[in-house]
Amino acid sequence: MPEAWRPPAVGRGIVLRAWCGDDLDALVEHADDAQVSRGTSDRFPHPYTREDGIAFLAGRVVDLSAPVFAITLDGRAIGGIGVRTLTGERRIGAEFGYWLGRRHWGRGVMTSVVAAFAPWAIDALALQRLQATVLDFNHGSARVLEKNGFVEEGVLRRAVCKRGAVHDLRMFARLRAA
Numbered sequence: 614m615p616e617a618w619r620p621p622a623v624g625r626g627i628v629l630r631a632w633c634g635d636d637l638d639a640l641v642e643h644a645d646d647a648q649v650s651r652g653t654s655d656r657f658p659h660p661y662t663r664e665d666g667i668a669f670l671a672g673r674v675v676d677l678s679a680p681v682f683a684i685t686l687d688g689r690a691i692g693g694i695g696v697r698t699l700t701g702e703r704r705i706g707a708e709f710g711y712w713l714g715r716r717h718w719g720r721g722v723m724t725s726v727v728a729a730f731a732p733w734a735i736d737a738l739a740l741q742r743l744q745a746t747v748l749d750f751n752h753g754s755a756r757v758l759e760k761n762g763f764v765e766e767g768v769l770r771r772a773v774c775k776r777g778a779v780h781d782l783r784m785f786a787r788l789r790a791a
């Protein structure tokens with residue numbers, strides 16, 4: 614039985630909640646966009662088919678018993694955010710990721726979502742550090758993190774091959790307040 618997480622309030626009409634089967638149409642509509650998936654991991658494919666959406670909503674792509682939430686506006690999913698605790702001796706840390714449908718970019722939505730989600734995740738999962746990795750070209754995502762108190766710790770050089778091109782990966786983290 615998955616644990617029911619109570620996500621943090623965001624404001625501005627944006628609500629985080631668990632994904633549900635009814636999100637399929639909205640998920641595929643927003644996720645099937647090369648501009649969205651170019652910044653994400655390959656677990657987020659392109660093209661993004663209905664079968665991909667069904668697999669995600671069934672919990673076959675990421676563990677939906679972890680804090681993995683739909684970002685909704687007026688009840689409709691417009692993106693997602695999720696965190697995965699690291700394992701073994703790294704279990705004091707976690708990595709999170711997020712995406713937003715292109716129609717909603719550039720309005721401060723993800724800055725607001727991360728402002729609520731990051732401190733909530735650090736508390737809820739009793740973390741010492743919350744980290745995110747950002748592809749070298751993804752300045753918007755880096756800005757979202759910087760505006761929310763994440764510090765760039767270094768660059769994993771030539772760490773990722775995305776769509777045939779080699780990229781550096783920037784490591785950002787925010788620590789539990791001392």
Ligand SMILES: CC(C)(COP(=O)(O)OP(=O)(O)OC[C@H]1O[C@@H](n2cnc3c(N)ncnc32)[C@H](O)[C@@H]1OP(=O)(O)O)[C@@H](O)C(=O)NCCC(=O)NCCS
Nearest residue numbers: 649652711712713718719720721722723724752753754756
């Ligand atoms: C990255 C992403 C989440 C940003 O979401 P958003 O809601 O558009 O971001 P915001 O509107 O909160 O903008 C945050 C800051 O980034 C800046 N920014 C946004 N897009 C940018 C871009 N393409 N280049 C440079 N800066 C950008 C904004 O100007 C703002 O900074 P400012 O307040 O100093 O002006 C969104 O573009 C997205 O979903 N991209 C595809 C998926 C992805 O890359 N996910 C992250 C994986 S690490």
